[in-house]
Amino acid sequence: MSSSIQEENKFISYLQDYWDIYVGVFCVALAFYFYHNNMDALATIVSAVAIGTLSLTVSEIAEILSERFPEPYGSFVLTASAVIVEIILLYMILLQAVQDPEVVKTVKGGIIAAVIVDMNVLLGFAVFVGGLRFVEQEHNKDTSSTYTTILLVASLALLVPSILNESNHSQTTLYQVSMILSGLLMIYYIIIVVFQTKTHTHFFKQTARSRLLRLKRKMKEEHDEEEDDDYLFDRFNNFGLIVAIFIFIAIIALSAEIFAHDGMKLAADYGISHGIAGLIIALISASPELLTAVKAAKNDEIQRVINIAMGASTVSILVTVPVLMGLAYASHINLTLDFSPLEIGALIFTIILAWKTTEEGHTNYIEGLSHLMFFAAFTIIAAYY
16 A cells, blocks of 8 residues: 555656656647647647747756856856747747748847846746745845846847838848847857956855755755755756757757747737737746746845846847847848837836846845836737737
8 A cells, every 4th residue: 555655656746847848748749730730729829838848847957057057157057048949939930031021020029028028027026926925135236237237238239220220221221230230249248258257257146145045055965965856857967968958949949830830820810919929939938937036036046036037138139139130141031120119118118127126236026016017018018019
């Protein structure tokens, strides 16, 4: 009797540890079936579930890898894994522009929406949850100050093609300016990486150690020899974890291709705005990061939340934009960086809001709620814009 109970408990534990892999792989297979049978709506929904669940797997593996590195390197691993998924998803959608040039607007919306979601949903919800649990949480204000400065400069740089577009410049001029700007953004990011990892690493580290985190580390040290984590990926070395991440990203790419093909057809059939389509893409790619950020906030690791949310937003502009421009060039697709007034306005106001809510080095739940309210307002405008 006891052995059967142990087997049952082991089976339940196994499902809890690996449900995302099972669901993700099953949904990929199901998405292919629906795709080949021209069932657009079901293929889009199931492929989105596959992307979300397998992205969660990638995030969990990346989190294991990130815990083996000090900040800001740990957050780099998490943001890099999420941004790779974001780039794949946006590129697969961009390829649909060969048949429908209007799809480019969805890709542009997705680029801006990635920052809107990271800074308002991810940061806002995590700060809200952490604020409810701990009243106030402290972080290194140099981190948020630096990131908001970087993001504001990058956002203002994206205004250049938009202003030229309003001045009735030719598409050739817009394209040339967009390519030059992409190169500048990438150079800016490389310098920022040096700033983060070499000259000013202290700007991105927690100044006051978390109460709960300190207690957890102490308990871990005391019982380290007694603990036996059965999670498969915990046993992998760093190289093995990187290989696992890329295997799952390859599977995600297959789902992304189906999502892009059938999803864009579905959006056109039902008249879904480019803004809402971009938000859906951003929410799918950011969902694993959101879970990681909320978990960190519950553990009183608000510094990690700031690093993830603002770091991901920085990479979304300074890396995603140049990479997508390069991929568009290689695929002979005309992608320019002239965003709509709504997109640029929402981006700049998001950064100003993030600056105001984090400038003092501590957060509370009302500041998190303010970000969520801003996102709700933006969503309403995007739906009817």
